[in-house]
Amino acid sequence: MATAAWDRSVSDANEGKAGGFWQAGHKPTLIAAFLYFDLAFMVWVLLGPLGPEIAKTLHLSAAQKGLMVATPTLAGAILRVVNGLLVDRIGPKRSGAISQVIVIVGLAFAYFTGVSSFAGTLALGVILGFAGASFAIALPLASRWYPAEHQGKAMGIAGMGNSGTVLASLFAPMLAKLFGWNAVLGLACIPLAIVLVLYLVMAKDAPNAPAPRRIKDYAELLKTADAWWFMAFYSVTFGGFVGLAASLPIYFTDQFGLTTIMAGYCTAACVFAGSLIRPIGGAVGDQIGGVKTLAIAYVIAALALIGVSSASTVAMALGLFVVAMLALGAGNGAVFQLVPQRFASDIGIMTGLVGMAGGIGGFYLASSLGFAKQLTGSFQYGFLIFAGLACAALIGLNLVKHRWRRTWGATISARI
Template identity: 35%
Template sequence: MSTATAPDTDAKRGINLALATWVSAINFWAWNMIGPLSTTYASDLRLSSTDASILVATPILVGAVGRVVVGALTDRYGGRVMFIAISLASIVPVLAVGAAGAAGSYPLLVAFGFFLGIAGTIFAVGIPFANNWYEPARRGFATGVFGMGMVGTALSAFFTPRLVASFGLFTTHVLVAVALAATAVLCVVAMRNAPAFTPNTDPVLPKLKAAAKLGVTWEMSLLYAIVFGGFVAFSNYLPTYIKMIYDFSAVDAGARTAGFALAAVLARPVGGALSDRIPPKYVVLTSFAGTAVMAFIAVFQPPPDVWSAATFITLAVFLGIGTGGVFAWVARRAPVASVGSVTGIVSAAGGLGGYFPPLVMGATYNSAENNYTVGLLLLVATALIALAYTALRLHAHEPKQEEAPP
């Protein structure tokens, strides 16, 4: 590449990566519209702990499963088309959830929350999009920066309760819908696929089947289900946890949840960048060890605000580093032509990893003693099992990339 074209290419990379991160942030905000308001819904609609956890978990489930198909479609149509399509498709569910909440209907909230999960599929678009723009040696950095779009959960946790207090429930959802529409228009005008992108026109189902035959797909799915699943679960359920354990208001609980989400978001590119310099295995091992320790500390309910904040923010940092490390590992090991399909399955596993913990936390909540001890100890055990598996079964130095079997 000539010196004249290199700066121009770097600028295009930067612009498109920044746009992709912004699209992810807005869609993550839309995906997380219910979580920050869960305590309000629980109070107004007199929901049980289990009912509230189902409400929070439903968008997570659809956002997870939908990533499998969206990742394969990204291989075919490219990130630009899929970013636009998902942003537009998320508008109606956002408005519908707002209308259901304003009407005070729990069944409609759950039903429309199901379709709100569409916004959560955005992650399966960005990883192959970023990979195509960057050479292998910088893909950990690129996927880590794109992963910072998770900041949308922090924005939602912090701003959604405040916007509802200032403008009302439905108007807040209208504002997010407008932001989604404006984001789609911005992508039409300014976003481009990388010159390296080549559409994979093979039928979607055979591509998914081929990706499912790769060992890397299931190895990385297991790891990502824990680190990203932990992030999603806490980002959505932490407002309820904080309300129950520390008796904060919805606004105060949202602010503290935003701090958790922001810490994980900022840690993600650190995990990706570290994985460009040292084997991702060691980054992921550090993540699991730290997660187990901090979850165990949380069992003892550190007093607010300094000690509880330090506990959960440190937990968020370890989870964030792990998410960056796992996807840097995916970028190294997945066959280039199958990155979207592998990403879709792995990111779906991450979403599913975030679906079950809120249900477990709701089901194991000890109302008599006001604690979530069982749920937190299950996280400790899961992190330790993943730590042992990663240490004993996975290689620090990568073998040659597997090719998808026909």
């Protein structure tokens, strides 16, 4: 009887009859999605905070350092599509468990056998890509429990798991100094295993999950212009966020000669700002529309990155990076306030596709900063080009916003 009453309350919430956000979905699942995403993100960017020490040990060039920290981002981007398909077939809960086990086993293997070459760091980066692919699992897991008017907040809270990058930036350099960077790979398995247990206990697949689609149906989405627009927009917001999160430890050590621990603290401050504001970006999108929120984010991010390109002091660079991360984090929330409105029945695969594009953007930023440093002796051009991409995204947003509001935006209760 209690189960039946609970199921009725969920049904009412999904029909928009429940008034408040916290009564409109399944809180344990939302919390589980956040925790899973948080720890997955922690290990996804682990090579960034460890990068300066690994580069010293293995004698890596600037370009190799850029590729090392960018590889998990690219692998995560590709694997998000795989996970999107898996979510659609077996559900987000089981997909998440499989992905988490692969990451734990991979990290344990790297710890026990050791990583002793540049090729080894790239192989480890591919394994860590499974953690980055958690994006395509955690967001559908949470999203399917909430009605349209609460999508921004639900996706924002689950997506705030990208704060795991803060944990990596704060603790990885410190632990590496105490025990060596290879030991950090083994230590990371401990919180991952704890969260996996909590995830298995707390998470529950939503009862209103769409029926599995045929493989050829997924290709149909790529024939839709809006899918490509969302991928482009997210490649800038999330690409900027994760690319900076992976690259800032190396930037602060190379550019200003900071210790790895101090560089980790600076990176953590920047990443914390971007992570904290993601649900706020989604909530603001619910109130004023995702398009307007996203446009503001692009403008602020572009200006901040232009400023960073010529920053002459640590304090100036740090302040501008915080501003840029705040804007990019809000933009991430705004994009995923919009995606479920347009592709509600395809949220699993669209999360994978959009997340893939975000990962590719992050790969570009992280690797291009390394190549810019090696070719010109400065990170400046890498930041300027990415600021230009933010401006291009703003132009694209202005091209499509009127059509969106006139077509699919007119058929939903949420603001776009």
